Amino acid sequence: MYRSIFYGEINGQLIHMQSNGCRWIRGSGSRHKPSNVDEKQWILNRKTEYRESTMWDARYYVGLRISISNHALVCCGISQFFVLRKNVKRGKRMPKIQVRQLSKVFGRQPQLALKLLAEGWTKEQIFRQTGLSVGVNQVSFDVEEGEIFVIMGLSGSGKSTLVRLCNRLIEPTSGTIFIDGEEIIGMNATQLREVRRKKLGMVFQNFALFPQRTVRENVEFGLEIQHVPVDARQEKAREAIALVGLEEWENAYPVQLSGGMRQRVGLARALANNPDVLLMDEAFSALDPLIRKDMQDELLELQMTMKKTILFITHDLHEALRLGDRIALMRDGQLIQVGRPEEIMTDPADEFVKKFVEDADLSRVLVAKNVMKRAEAITPDKGARVALQLMMDNGVSSLYIVDKKRSLLGLVSAYDVSLAISTGETLSTIMKTDIPTVSPDTLLHDLIPMMADVHVPIAVVGEQQRLLGVLVKGAVLGGLVGKVNISDERIERLRVEVKSDGLRA
Amino acid sequence: MDSVPKVPIDKWVEGFVAFLGEYRGELFDPIDSVISGMLTFFSTVLTGVPFFIIILLFGALTWVFGKRNTMITTVIGLSLIYNLGYWENTMETLGLVIVSALVSIVVGIPAGILCARHDAFRNLMTPVLDLMQTMPAFVYLIPAIFFFGLGEVPGVIASVIFAMPPIVRLTNLGIRQVPQELAEAADAFGSTGWQKLWKVQLPLAKTTILAGINQCIMLALSMVVIAAMIGAKGLGADVYRAISQVDIGRGFEAGLSIVIIAIVLDRITQHAGQKERETI
Known part of the structure; x- marks a missing residue:
């Protein structure tokens, strides 16, 4: 055969x-x-x-x-x-991390649980009948290079297991993982060690600093075990320590540091061997809220320059929304929804996700481009009559004036236009030019006070003053209560628009 | 009841000992020569060096490792032993204890590491360790004499059997007590098994292992009297002689010397581990 x-x-x-x-x-x-x-x-x-x-x-x-x-x-x-x-x-880039059908069952007969899962048993049924615990259940996702991919779930949802499967601290029962197209599962011990040393850095929930080592010695650890010469590794360790701002504490021991400082050391240790991928397991969860926020800001700031691929595990929705370029929601070992923060918030996949995101502050997630409406615009060479007709057709009381490249020039109101028809003035002479504008990535949280102050619509402009849309109060308020259903398509279109605008500029 | 035959454990053990006896030369002569070599070395050094130097040395050791004020106790205690006339026998006993402890450490720590790394090995070792600690010493002294003859070597063997279990147990415990996240961190950065052991697990288990060594020395010291019964020299022989002659005074003096040595050794080893930095 x-x-x-x-x-x-x-x-x-x-x-x-x-x-x-x-x-x-x-x-x-x-x-x-x-x-x-x-x-x-x-x-x-x-x-x-x-x-x-x-x-x-x-x-x-x-x-x-x-x-x-x-x-x-x-x-x-x-x-x-x-x-x-x-x-x-077309040169579509390969994702940095690819996880395919990854499962982990804890217990003596993992294969049995896999079979039952395939037959449609739930995690709980399997545990009751066989005593086998399903940690991760057929999870597949891609993480693109340079993105922060947040895996969020309650405790026991298998998120910490999932991140440990990625560097094989836990061996998966089935499925596979590729990092840079290299299959991690199936590597022998030496190859795996090489990947862990060169490509993966890990930050732990409870810091996992070595208490008998100083800050610098902790940061050096990854290089030390690669037998990097003392001078070189001290140099690199110092650089990493400087990145997280702990130069003064180089020779202190972990017990002498506060929680936030300890996690900075943890971060520096993970960065010292310059890995492409950072695995962060509830990295900030053990810190108190204010310090946590500082650390989040700092991570985002570092990420602007480092462009690492980060797999971030958290149970905190706000943290996920702040940090994540994309968020995966996990429950009972399965991924329920994967998407950008605004998608998760506005288009929850099921009741579970809905409940999860219910109390989140939408104004800190949605940005101007999520709630903006199409802006009606006209070029200044058209006459006042054409402008008035356009306003009447679209039922708007003002119109943006843009040039041929759709760069924003000004705004005319219906009243001014009707005056201009009688006086014969051109649009460019009657338009107002001091109009409020915002960038498409402005958070709603920052928009609201601005909207309260001005009485004309706010234009959303991209690079080169290119007009992308307009913010009207109704839509913004609707966005706040999650009434705006942003379809993938629309976001994608907006994204493409913004991107292509950027490119053309 | 007669229909159920007795389990012939006695026959098995006798058979096993007889089997070992056949290969006595190959099996036990190397052990014998190594241990007696070590014993000769230590007793020569300890009895050869003038007493005041030894006293000063111990004073310095307690100064470095122990608490400062125990140094005075050490110097006074050791001087008292010299004054009572038990100096030479004390040094013999000390040599015996040091050799027993060294053998226990050399065998026990690797065994403890193996226990920590392999659950199966630990499950195998646990009953063996129980047996070693609770089986009356005389039971294994008989075959020990059979293999090694009378003298100090079977004494050392008996001490090692009795004193080694705490080292194995506490090494195992110490390594297993290293927080899992720390072991994971070592793995996540790409450590080999050895690197993880040397750079993370053993340093963190050090305090516990040192407690095991302390226990081991104390237990080895408690075996000196029994060792004396099969011909080992030292304070044990004095005690044994005092018992057989019902010489209460000499018995007490020799016993006191053992106590002083025990206190000195305990203070030196106990505090060595406590100077370590607290763990998070």
Whole structure:
């Protein structure tokens, strides 16, 4: 019996399909196993081939192995394949971390629990019947380079287990993880150690500083175990300590420091060997609220220059909203929703998420571009009559004047325009130019006082004064109570607009 | 009841001892020569060096490791031993204790580390350690004499068997008590197993391990009288002789000397660990 294998992504899941004697992929080399070749070796070679193939981005290999007899799925896979290939050709970047179908079951017969999960049992049923504890249940997500990806959940939701699976402090029961396209699961001890030393830094909830070592010796630890010469590692440790502002405390012992300072040391220790990825397990949870906020600010500030990929675990919604470029909500070992903060807030996936985000302060999450309306605008070379007609058509009482590149020039009111029709003045002479504007990333929290002061609509402008939209009171207030349903599409469109504006500028 | 045969544990043990006896030369001669070599070395040094130098040395040790005021107790106590005329036997006993403690440490700490790293090994060791601590010493003295002959070597063996368990137990405990987050931190930064052990676990377990060593020395000291019964020299021999001659006075003097040595050794080793910095 011949066997074909296929690696691809269907519905966001990396899969590795096996089919029986069916030809379906165009490409170099035979996809069928010659009879004189050992099967295991052959599969291994195929894997390597796919891995090294330029046609396939490194992201498209083995995740989950499913045996299929259904050729339709194969066809689906093929079409998916061409889509993916297009993405690769367009230079779509590979995610920094890819987690695929990752599961962890604690107990003696983990495979049994996996089988039951596949049959649709809940975590609780499994625990009651078998005593097996499901920590993480078939979790898949990507973390893009340079982003802060927050995993949020209540205690016992498996979030700390999940982050430990990423550097294999805990071995997963099934599923896989790629960092920079390298499969972490399946690495031998030496390879894993190399990855941990060079690519991963970790910050712990209770700091996990070595009490017998000074601040500097703690920070040096990661370099010391790599046998970096003393001078070089002291130099690097000092740099890292300076980053977190603890130069004065270099020779102090952890017991002599306050909680906030200890976690700074923890952060410096993780940064000292300059890893690409930071794993932060409830890093600020043990700190009191004011210090926590300082640390969050500091992390964001550091992140502006460092551009690390950060996997941040927290149970604190406000922390997640402050820090996260994207947030994943976790419950009972599963991801319930993954999205940008404003999506989570305004479009919760289910009741659980809704309850979770209920008491959050929306004004600190939503920004101007989330609640702005389309701005009606006209170029100044058009006549006053055209302007008035446009206002009447759209039911607005004022109109923005923009140039050909849609850069904001001014604002005319319906009253001024109707005067201008009689006097024959042009739009550019009657327009007001001192109009309030905000950037699309202004928080609602900062907008509200401004809106109270002015009586004309506020324009949202991007770079080069480009007009993006307008803020009207009703929409802003609606946003505050979560009434504005921001669809993905709309946000994406806004995002693209903002981005392309930036590019053109 | 006669229908249920007795479990022949006695036969098994005898068979095992006989089996060991056949290979006595290969198995026990190296141990014998190492231990007697160490004993000769320590007793030569301790009895060869003038008494006042030893007293000063111990005074200095308590000064460095212990509390300052115990130094005076040490000097007075040791001088009293010299005055009573038990100096030479005290040094013999001290040599015996030092050798027993050294052997216990050399075997016990690695065993404790293994226990901490492998649950299976710990589960295997726990009953063995219980056996070592509670089995009456005379029971294993008989085969020890059979293998090593009369003298000080079986005395050391008996002391080691009795005194080693606390080191194994406390080393295991000390390493297991290292907060999991710290061990995880060591792993997360890419430590090898050895690096984790040397740079994180052992330094943090140090205080507990030192407490084990302290216990070990005390227990080794408590075995000197029993060791004397099979021919070991030292204060134990004095006590043993006093018992057999019902010489109350000499018995008390020799016993007092043992107590003084015990106090001195305890103060030196007990405080060595306590100077460590508090852990978070």
